[in-house]
Amino acid sequence: xxxxxxxxxxxxxxxxxxSTLSFLLGGGEMGELFRSHPWEQTPLGxxxxxxxxLRTSLGFVLNSTLLGAVLWGPELLLLYNDAYREMLGxxxxxxxxxxxxxxxxxxxxxxxxxxxxxxxxxxxxxxREIQLPMxxxxxxxxxxxxxxASPIFGEDGSILGILNVAIETSEQVVANHAxxxxxxxxxxxxxxxxxxxxxxTVERDKAIAEKLIAARDAExxxxxxxxxxxxxxxxxxxxxxCFTIDEGFSESFGLENLNRLTxxxxxxxxxxxxxxxxxxxxxxIKHAIIRGGAYAHQYRVRRQDGDYHWVEANGRVEHDxxxxxxxxxGVILDLDxxxxxxxxxxxxIEELRALNAALEQRIEERTRELMQSEEALRQSQKMxxxxxxxxxxxxxFNNLLAxxxxxxxxxxxxIEQGRIENLGKYVSTAQDAADRxxxxxxxxxxxxxxxxxxxxxxxxxxxxxxxxxxxxRTVGPGIRVENxxxxxxxxxxxxxxxxENTLLNLCINARDAMPGGGRxxxxxxNRWIDREMGKELSIPEGQYLSxxxxxxxxxxxxxxxxxxxxxxxxxxxxxxxxxxxxxxIYGFAKQSGGHVRIYSEVGEGTTVCxxxxxxxxxxxxxxxxxxxxxxxxxxxxxxxxxxxxEPSIRxxxxxxxxxxxxxxxxxxxxxxxxxxxxxxxxxxxxxxxxGLPGGMNGRQMADAARTTRPDLKVLFxxxxxxxxxxxxxxxEPGMAVLTKPFNIGILTERVRDLIAL
Ligand code: ADP
Ligand code: MG
Numbered sequence: 001x002x003x004x005x006x007x008x009x010x011x012x013x014x015x016x017x018x019s020t021l022s023f024l025l026g027g028g029e030m031g032e033l034f035r036s037h038p039w040e041q042t043p044l045g046x047x048x049x050x051x052x053x054l055r056t057s058l059g060f061v062l063n064s065t066l067l068g069a070v071l072w073g074p075e076l077l078l079l080y081n082d083a084y085r086e087m088l089g090x091x092x093x094x095x096x097x098x099x100x101x102x103x104x105x106x107x108x109x110x111x112x113x114x115x116x117x118x119x120x121x122x123x124x125x126x127x128r129e130i131q132l133p134m135x136x137x138x139x140x141x142x143x144x145x146x147x148x149a150s151p152i153f154g155e156d157g158s159i160l161g162i163l164n165v166a167i168e169t170s171e172q173v174v175a176n177h178a179x180x181x182x183x184x185x186x187x188x189x190x191x192x193x194x195x196x197x198x199x200x201t202v203e204r205d206k207a208i209a210e211k212l213i214a215a216r217d218a219e220x221x222x223x224x225x226x227x228x229x230x231x232x233x234x235x236x237x238x239x240x241x242c243f244t245i246d247e248g249f250s251e252s253f254g255l256e257n258l259n260r261l262t263x264x265x266x267x268x269x270x271x272x273x274x275x276x277x278x279x280x281x282x283x284x285i286k287h288a289i290i291r292g293g294a295y296a297h298q299y300r301v302r303r304q305d306g307d308y309h310w311v312e313a314n315g316r317v318e319h320d321x322x323x324x325x326x327x328x329x330g331v332i333l334d335l336d337x338x339x340x341x342x343x344x345x346x347x348x349i350e351e352l353r354a355l356n357a358a359l360e361q362r363i364e365e366r367t368r369e370l371m372q373s374e375e376a377l378r379q380s381q382k383m384x385x386x387x388x389x390x391x392x393x394x395x396x397f398n399n400l401l402a403x404x405x406x407x408x409x410x411x412x413x414x415i416e417q418g419r420i421e422n423l424g425k426y427v428s429t430a431q432d433a434a435d436r437x438x439x440x441x442x443x444x445x446x447x448x449x450x451x452x453x454x455x456x457x458x459x460x461x462x463x464x465x466x467x468x469x470x471x472x473r474t475v476g477p478g479i480r481v482e483n484x485x486x487x488x489x490x491x492x493x494x495x496x497x498x499x500e501n502t503l504l505n506l507c508i509n510a511r512d513a514m515p516g517g518g519r520x521x522x523x524x525x526n527r528w529i530d531r532e533m534g535k536e537l538s539i540p541e542g543q544y545l546s547x548x549x550x551x552x553x554x555x556x557x558x559x560x561x562x563x564x565x566x567x568x569x570x571x572x573x574x575x576x577x578x579x580x581x582x583x584x585i586y587g588f589a590k591q592s593g594g595h596v597r598i599y600s601e602v603g604e605g606t607t608v609c610x611x612x613x614x615x616x617x618x619x620x621x622x623x624x625x626x627x628x629x630x631x632x633x634x635x636x637x638x639x640x641x642x643x644x645x646e647p648s649i650r651x652x653x654x655x656x657x658x659x660x661x662x663x664x665x666x667x668x669x670x671x672x673x674x675x676x677x678x679x680x681x682x683x684x685x686x687x688x689x690x691g692l693p694g695g696m697n698g699r700q701m702a703d704a705a706r707t708t709r710p711d712l713k714v715l716f717x718x719x720x721x722x723x724x725x726x727x728x729x730x731x732e733p734g735m736a737v738l739t740k741p742f743n744i745g746i747l748t749e750r751v752r753d754l755i756a757l
Contacts, residue, residue, distance in 0.1 A: 023055040027062030028082040033093065034062065042097050044077065053152050057163050067168065070152070072161040075099040076115060087168065107132050115149060115162060122159050124150035129173055144173035231311070234269075236328040238289065238317075241265045252311060252332055254304045274300035274308055289328065292319045298335060310335035403433035436469075455493045455592065459619035460547055460612075461485035464522050467500055471507045471522070478517030479510075486525045490545050493615040498588045499547075505581040506549035506608050512572065513553030513606060521550045527611065539595045543614040552605040561598050585610065638684040638755055639663040643673035643701070644717070645693050653687060656744060657751065669694030670701045677705035683712065684755050690718040702735070713754045 024034050024047060039046045047055075054072060061068035061081050069080035078100045085092045088103070095103040101112060111130065118124055126148040147166035154160045232249025236242070243264040250256055254272040258264060266285075273281055277299035288295035295315045300308040315330020407430035411423055464483060472481045503522065510520045527544045534541040556564065563569045565586045570579030582596075585608075589596045593613045600606040640662045642653045647668070654664045665681070667673040671694035677683070686705065688698035696704070702714045714735045731737065734757060738750055 023059035024062070030080065030082050030085055031062050033096065034058075034079075037096065039097075043075075044072070044097060051154060051160065053154055053160055057152050057161070061163070061165075064165070066165050068163070068165045069100075070161055071100050071115065071164055072152075074119070076101070076119075076162065078103050118149050118151050118162050119159055122151045122153070124148065124162075129169065141170070143168060143170045145169060230331045231334045232332040234315070234330055234332070236266070236330075238325045238328055243269050245269070249332055252301065252303065252309075252334070254302050256304055272302040274302070276300075288315075288317050289325045292317045292323075292325065295328075295330065397437060400433045400437040404430045404437075407433070455495050457491050457615055457617040457619050458494050458496055458499065459489070460492060460499070460524050460545060461489050462619070463496060463499060464503065464524065464547070467503055468522075471504065471520075474504065475507055475511040475520060479514060480519050481507075482519065482521045484521060484523040486523075488526070489524050490526050490543065490614040491617060491619045492545050492592075492612040493617070494592050494612055495588075498592075502585045502588055502610060503547070503549070505585060509581060509608070510549055510551035510553060510606070513551050513555070518552045518605075521548075523548045523550065526614075529611075537595075537597060537611075539597075539611060544594065544611040545614060546609050546611050548607050548609040550605065550607040555602040555604050555606055556598065556600040557602050561600055564598055565596070582608075637663065639665065639682045640685045640687060640751065640755075641665040641667065641673070641676060641683055643667045643670065643686070643688040643692065643698065645669060645689065649689075649717075653747075656747065660748060660751070662751075670696035670698070674701050674704055677701070677712070678708055683709065685713045685715060685751060687715045687717060687751070690716050713757060715750055715754055 024031060027034065034047070044050070050058075054070065057070050058079055061070055061079070064081060065083060067081070067083040067087060069078055069084050071077065072079060076099055077097050078095055079097065080088070080095070088095050091103055100115075101108050110132065114125060114127075126146075128146045130145045130147055132143050132145060145166050146169050147164065150163045151159045152161040152163055230248075231252045232246055234243055234245045234249050237244075242262070243266070244262045245253075245255070245264065246261065250258065250261060253269065255264075255268070258268065270278065270281065281297060281299050284295070284297040293316060295317060296312060298310060298312045300310055302308050312333040312335050313330055314333060315328055317325055318327045318329075320326050407426040411426050411430075414420060414423060414426075464485060468481060468483055475481065507520060507522075514520075523546075525546045525548070527546050529537065529539055529541050529544055531541045533539075560571060564582050566579070566583060568579040569583075572579075582598075586596050589610050589612070595611045597609050597611070598606065599609070640657050642650050642657075642664060643666075644650045644653070645668055650666050650668070654666060657664050662684075665676060665683075667676060670692040673686075673688065673692075673694070674696070677686070686702060688702060690698040692698050692701065698716055698718075702712070702716075706712055711734065716735070716737045718737055718739060734754070736750055736754060738747060
């Protein structure tokens with residue numbers, strides 16, 4: 001216990017002699033109160049018993065114009081001066097000598113610890129802008145203070161109390177906050193803020209104005225003014241037509257030259273209102289006076305600097321009991337800032353809208369352009385692949401042709417020499433070379449042709465096998481091509497030529513990744529992807545066939561893998577890659593209900609797998625090559641006409657067909673052909689080349705013949721280039737096409753099928 005607290009047990013003394021109590025001299029009203037206060041009834045005891053340190057500090061406090069108090073003893077009993085009393089409001093005089101915590105209640109709570117710390121550590125503190133909620137004169141407010149608290153030491157060095165000096169800064173702080181807020185809003189001229197200004201300042205200002213007008217409380221007016229948006233106030237005595245305004249109003253209305261703030265008639269007040277706004281204002285005022293109650297109107301006023309600015313007058317007309325208008329007080333809000341922001345907002349919204357519309361249009365255009373160029377690139381990529389092929393093919397073809405003509409030369413030589421015993425060897429050499437050449441052309445044409453794509457049940461192993469030759473030629477001799485086809489591979493429903501295209505593109509990518517040569521593997525497999533594995537591969541569970549192309553080349557970094565399927569993504573030099581290969585493959589896989597995945601490691605190599613859903617049907621047989629040559633004789637005496645400008649082909653056809661038992665008529669051009677067709681010779685079948693001398697092509701000749709022989713059956717024999725003349729392959733019933741070069745087995749089959757129709 002401190003000595004002070006013991007004081008209350010001392011005998012009370014009423015003899016306050018002037019010399020011992022000189023510290024209580026002066027001190028204004030509080031000084032007087034201290035002198036007359038019944039201290040003996042309090043724990044503090046009479047002042048003559050108070051320790052020197054309390055006397056000294058209290059003398060200082062009472063005679064200070066700053067707001068000051070001594071908080072004494074462990075309970076921090078409150079002893080304060082005149083300025084402090086102001087702040088206490090109706091807590092005074094009860095507060096004198098009471099524990100500070102009891103006096104201030106919730107207001108003290110936030111700073112209680114700080115004060116307690118001064119008592120325990122003996123270290124004072126000073127703080128700026130301490131925020132304290134406070135209820136004064138029945139009004140709840142947030143107040144701000146700059147304050148210091150210093151320990152008061154006893155003679156023995158113990159801490160006996162706190163000297164508390166403070167200045168209230170609420171007014172400045174509120175004004176500064178409002179200013180900062182406005183500054184912030186001005187600085188950040190963006191939409192949301194403009195809206196915030198809209199909502200917040202207007203709402204707040206209106207709310208404040210409402211309250212003001214309702215209460216006419218001087219202090220509340222001060223607070224509202226400090227809050228910022230209100231630039232002036234007025235009070236209009238309607239019975240006398242007499243305005244009282246404040247300086248803010250006077251400045252805002254350019255009325256500084258009036259030199260007074262009272263006794264101004266309405267005419268004087270509105271002198272500087274914008275001429276265009278004056279009528280509206282007058283009417284609004286008139287209505288408000290008649291109606292009574294709340295009034296708000298916006299208009300422009302000229303300041304003394306000559307500039308007009310927007311204000312809002314916000315007030316209330318008060319009537320007496322019998323409805324006579326008495327008073328019309330109100331406030332002026334500055335609208336300029338708000339209007340500017342609103343205008344900016346509107347403009348920004350307008351610009352945004354325009355931008356949006358333009359953007360949509362641009363996107364549409366871009367999409368169209370992109371689709372076009374993507375299509376063009378798709379085509380060029382295909383051509384690029386064809387280009388890769390043709391270089392190798394020309395060379396191979398020359399080899400094959402050399403084989404064929406060499407064998408034929410040898411055959412003629414042997415026949416001249418009469419040595420015909422081993423001719424079969426040369427015939428089969430030539431035949432073999434010709435077969436291979438034919439297969440190659442087929443592939444190439446199928447690949448280059450832009451056709452309507454049709455998914456068919458496909459044997460992928462077979463497709464890969466058929467492509468191997470072309471793949472090897474494309475990747476070159478430096479790369480070893482291996483094929484691992486799973487036995488019992490399931491069937492898939494895909495577009496064959498797209499799958500071929502996919503395979504070739506994967507092989508070209510593999511080749512590009514192995515410039516110094518390497519190993520390329522094409523592997524097929526049945527895969528039952530269960531839920532677990534599906535999760536790992538991000539593929540729905542189910543049965544799939546996988547076709548994987550692996551290389552041991554450069555591999556890809558994860559970044560490249562992530563982008564590899566993007567259209568136009570390529571790491572290859574300009575002109576070398578289109579970046580469309582994998583994106584086309586991706587599209588194709590998706591379209592076929594499948595998926596593609598890349599597994600790759602830099603320096604190790606790459607595997608790209610395409611997963612295609614299993615199809616339940618059996619594969620359509622695409623084997624159109626080796627069928628045994630069977631010339632089964634016919635005995636019905638049917639007649640076939642052959643129209644071809646190439647005598648060797650005519651002769652070949654004639655030999656084969658006669659051997660089959662048909663009568664054969666020959667023609668070398670369309671004119672001769674047509675004249676026979678228009679005669680009444682028996683004709684069961686017309687075999688015709690498409691490109692013909694004689695003014696008509698084969699198709700036109702056949703059409704002409706069909707006017708007199710509507711049931712005439714026609715077999716066109718054509719090279720790929722003439723396809724268009726056959727009306728893109730759309731043939732009438734009873735017509736068929738055989739593509740050169742062909743195999744005799746197929747020819748005989750077609751002829752028999754057609755005649756049997
Ligand atoms: P392009 O071959 O025209 O560059 P692709 O779409 O086929 O376009 O491939 C995109 C990119 O993916 C290639 O540029 C390459 O960086 C990478 N890539 C594709 N396949 C392989 C592979 N087998 N090995 C290494 N990188 C590859
Ligand atoms: Mg590619």
